Amino acid sequence: MHTGGDSRTPLQLYEFRKACSSCSLRELCLPVALSGLDIDALDKIVKRKGPLQKGDKLIRPGQPMTALHAVLSGSLKSSTQDMNDEEQIIAFHLPGELIGLDAIGSGKHSSTTEALETTSVCSIPFAELEALAHKIPSLQHQLLRIMSREIFDDHELLQVSRRPAEQRLAVLLLNFSQRFGRRGMSRTRFRLPMSRQDLGNYLGLAPETTSRIFRRFVIQGLLSATGKEIELLDLQALHGLKEESGGNTDLHAKRS
Amino acid sequence: MHTGGDSRTPLQLYEFRKACSSCSLRELCLPVALSGLDIDALDKIVKRKGPLQKGDKLIRPGQPMTALHAVLSGSLKSSTQDMNDEEQIIAFHLPGELIGLDAIGSGKHSSTTEALETTSVCSIPFAELEALAHKIPSLQHQLLRIMSREIFDDHELLQVSRRPAEQRLAVLLLNFSQRFGRRGMSRTRFRLPMSRQDLGNYLGLAPETTSRIFRRFVIQGLLSATGKEIELLDLQALHGLKEESGGNTDLHAKRS
DNA sequence: CGGGATTTTGACCGATTTCAAAGTACGTGG
DNA sequence: CCACGTACTTTGAAATCGGTCAAAATCCCG
Numbered sequence: 001m002h003t004g005g006d007s008r009t010p011l012q013l014y015e016f017r018k019a020c021s022s023c024s025l026r027e028l029c030l031p032v033a034l035s036g037l038d039i040d041a042l043d044k045i046v047k048r049k050g051p052l053q054k055g056d057k058l059i060r061p062g063q064p065m066t067a068l069h070a071v072l073s074g075s076l077k078s079s080t081q082d083m084n085d086e087e088q089i090i091a092f093h094l095p096g097e098l099i100g101l102d103a104i105g106s107g108k109h110s111s112t113t114e115a116l117e118t119t120s121v122c123s124i125p126f127a128e129l130e131a132l133a134h135k136i137p138s139l140q141h142q143l144l145r146i147m148s149r150e151i152f153d154d155h156e157l158l159q160v161s162r163r164p165a166e167q168r169l170a171v172l173l174l175n176f177s178q179r180f181g182r183r184g185m186s187r188t189r190f191r192l193p194m195s196r197q198d199l200g201n202y203l204g205l206a207p208e209t210t211s212r213i214f215r216r217f218v219i220q221g222l223l224s225a226t227g228k229e230i231e232l233l234d235l236q237a238l239h240g241l242k243e244e245s246g247g248n249t250d251l252h253a254k255r256s
Numbered sequence: 257m258h259t260g261g262d263s264r265t266p267l268q269l270y271e272f273r274k275a276c277s278s279c280s281l282r283e284l285c286l287p288v289a290l291s292g293l294d295i296d297a298l299d300k301i302v303k304r305k306g307p308l309q310k311g312d313k314l315i316r317p318g319q320p321m322t323a324l325h326a327v328l329s330g331s332l333k334s335s336t337q338d339m340n341d342e343e344q345i346i347a348f349h350l351p352g353e354l355i356g357l358d359a360i361g362s363g364k365h366s367s368t369t370e371a372l373e374t375t376s377v378c379s380i381p382f383a384e385l386e387a388l389a390h391k392i393p394s395l396q397h398q399l400l401r402i403m404s405r406e407i408f409d410d411h412e413l414l415q416v417s418r419r420p421a422e423q424r425l426a427v428l429l430l431n432f433s434q435r436f437g438r439r440g441m442s443r444t445r446f447r448l449p450m451s452r453q454d455l456g457n458y459l460g461l462a463p464e465t466t467s468r469i470f471r472r473f474v475i476q477g478l479l480s481a482t483g484k485e486i487e488l489l490d491l492q493a494l495h496g497l498k499e500e501s502g503g504n505t506d507l508h509a510k511r512s
Numbered sequence: 513c514g515g516g517a518t519t520t521t522g523a524c525c526g527a528t529t530t531c532a533a534a535g536t537a538c539g540t541g542g
Numbered sequence: 543c544c545a546c547g548t549a550c551t552t553t554g555a556a557a558t559c560g561g562t563c564a565a566a567a568t569c570c571c572g
Contacts, residue, residue, distance in 0.1 A: 080415065082499060088418070090411050102411055104404030111411075130400070134393050141386060147403040148360030154410035155346050155358055155367075159336065161417040162344070162460035165528070196551065204418030206529055211552055227537080227551095243338065421560070452519065462561055467520055483569080 020046055023122075029070035029096050030142055038136050045128040048072070052115035058099070059113035065103035067123040071095045074119025075193040078111045079201075089202040092116075092194060094176075096183050100126075101147055116193045161204055168203045169213050170241040173223070177232060188232045276302055279378075285326040285352050286398055294392050301384040304328070308371040314355070315369035321359035323379040327351045330375025331449040334367045335457075345458040348372075348450060350435050356382075357403055372449045417460055424459045425469050426497040429479070433488060444488045 020026055020043045030042070051074075052058060058069060058076060076093040090111055093099050103109045104126065133140040160171045181187035192199065200210035217223050222234045232238065276282055276299045286298070303323075307330075308314060314325060314332060332349040346367055349355050359365045360382065389396040416427045437443035448455065456466035473479050478490045478497075488494065 082415075088415050090414065101404055102407040105401045105408055106405075110408070130393075130397060134390065134396060137386075137390050140390060140396060143400065144386070144403065145361045147400065147407065148357055149362075150407050151358040151403065151410060152361055152366070154407065154414065158346060158410065158414060158417060159338075159344050161414065195549095207551075208530085208553080209528060212528095215552080463519075464521085464562085465560060468560095471520080 023072070029098055030139070030146070038139065041132055041136070042124075042139075045132065046122050046124050048122045049120060052076075052119045052121070054115055054117050056119075057112060057114045058121065059109045059111070061110055061112055063109045065100055065107055065109050065126065067125045068101065068129065069099040069113075069121045069123055071097050071099065072120045072122055075116045076113050076119055076121075077116055077194060077198060077202075078113045080111045087201060089198055092202065094179050094183070094193075097179075098146060101150055116198075165203070165205050165209055165213055166216070167241055167244065168205065169210065169217070170238045172199070172203060173230070173232060174235075174238055174242060177235070188235065190230060192228050192230055279328070285354055286395070286402070294395065297388055297392070298380075298395075301388065302378050302380050304378045305376060308332075308375045308377070310371055310373050312375075313368060313370045314377065315365045315367070317366055317368055319365045321356055321363055321365050321382065323381045324357065324385065325355040325369075325377045325379055327353050327355065328376045328378060331372045332369050332375055332377075333372055333450060333454060333458075334369045336367045343457060345454055348458065350432075350439070352439050353435075354402060357406055372454075421459070421461050421465055421469055422472070423497055424461065425466065425473070426494045428455070428459060429486070429488060430491070430494055430498060433491070444491065446486055448484050448486055 020039050026039075049069075059078075061080070071093050073095055075095070076099065077089050078091045078093065078099070079087045079089045081087055093113070099113055099121070100109070102111075129139075129143075133143055160168055163171075176190065176192065177187045180190045194202075196210050196214070197207045200207040203210065205213075214225060218225060220237075222232070222237050224231045224233060276286075276295050279285075282295075305325075315334070317336070327349050329351055331351070332355065333345050334347045334349065334355070335343045335345040337343060349369070355369060355377070356365070358367075385395075385399075389399055416424055419427075432446065432448065433443045436446045450458075452466050452470070453463045456463040459466065461469075470481060474481060476493075478488070478493050480487045480489060
């Protein structure tokens with residue numbers, strides 16, 4: 001049984017050393033021009049975690065925030081629960097992305113983070129990262145940049161959440177397209193790792209609505225979808241949709 | 257004529273020295289236990305800005321982000337514009353709060369920030385703040401905490417934006433109550449500095465809807481409102497509203 | 513006191529949710 | 543390897559919340 005946070009044997013631990021220096025995601029999770037020496041220093045504090053299986057929880061609400069996590073492979077979702085069992089998904093995490101930035105302030109995690117598929121992450125003890133950042137100015141700078149970018153992204157998300165359902169889905173698809181593209185994968189063909197339900201939840205839509213809009217997009221020839229496999233067929237149109245104000249100037253985006 | 261960013265005369269500049277050490281908001285904008293010496297260092301890089309009048313813009317989209325701004329008095333709103341002239345308000349800024357954290361990543365501001373009333377702020381050149389943070393570990397720590405908290409708050413906001421209108425307004429009112437309370441003012445009587453329109457925009461609601469829900473709240477005895485002056489009469493109920501899932505289990509709503 | 517902007521109110525309309533149910537994928541155990 | 547059960551997805555029809563339009567009332571500031 002995999003429970004995710006298993007401790008590794010010494011041999012495995014040894015193999016996991018030198019994580020950052022050989023990690024293909026290095027430039028993604030901390031996209032900084034660190035010198036070889038600095039990377040070594042980072043290596044020393046990072047711990048790779050054994051694979052999580054689908055549904056395994058990396059973080060539970062209330063846990064003290066001791067480390068940030070960087071996704072190596074697979075994917076996760078973070079969510080909160082509003083007492084009536086209603087899950088509220090806050091974010092999806094793809095390889096190369098950092099988890100836990102929202103918990104630095106309080107020192108405690110407030111959300112649940114669980115794997116959407118078989119996933120591995122590495123842990124960066126926060127106290128040591130902070131100490132290291134103090135020694136390496138460029139690392140401090142990079143941390144601030146990464147956090148700032150998350151704030152920026154959240155603000156964009158906030159904008160989107162006020163728009164009609166079609167635009168929300170279009171924006172989400174383009175967002176994933178970009179995030180996959182950034183790590184060298186296809187921008188037009190990819191696998192959405194989460195269920196339609198989770199997708200709807202994230203977008204603030206009922207699953208039924210999500211499903212309907214997906215179908216609408218397929219009919220309009222914007223994309224094709226076979227289960228979780230997505231192919232974007234008309235990036236232009238999706239981009240167009242994203243900016244439309246919905247009611248006035250929408251003569252070139254849809255037909256009923 | 258006040259245009260906000262005016263350079264001050266030497267005399268005035270002198271008076272503005274020692275800003276942080278005597279600033280009653282010190283613990284709010286950078287709530288860190290800085291030693292007297294550290295405060296002096298911070299003082300040296302901070303510049304107080306002449307008062308902005310209502311509508312004056314502190315930040316315009318595209319401007320390079322050279323400094324963070326802390327609100328001393330008054331209030332501001334940050335918004336973007338989606339090509340069809342449609343304003344999208346992202347945040348309101350009250351005294352003791354920091355502006356510009358979302359622009360560190362890109363180095364450019366992407367939103368407009370303008371005063372909602374007569375307002376004064378102080379500027380903290382970012383490069384120097386970063387350098388200072390490198391020297392003073394507790395300042396670095398504090399910066400990370402503040403940014404983390406903003407991420408956390410944005411996530412909460414995101415949750416709210418997916419809920420029915422009533423809950424959104426309830427959450428906003430409680431949010432302002434808390435923010436005013438934090439700076440020593442009444443949690444139950446305060447002045448909302450923005451128009452109902454801005455409020456609606458921020459919440460993703462039509463102004464008409466905002467108005468109706470306000471009235472509903474008044475009728476239900478949750479609050480009384482005379483123009484922008486608000487008095488919250490039943491914090492309990494508002495808190496209850498905030499968590500309700502709307503229609504099903506609303507029998508155990510009051511009590512915290 | 514006057515004129516324009518903002519807020520409020522009412523009636524109507526539409527997008528999205530909800531409810532209900534059928535169809536489909538998928539993991540488990542036989 | 544196939545059958546079964548559960549969970550997820552899709553589809554349809556009805557109900558609802560919030561948006562839009564229009565107009566009246568109020569506020570604000572000079």
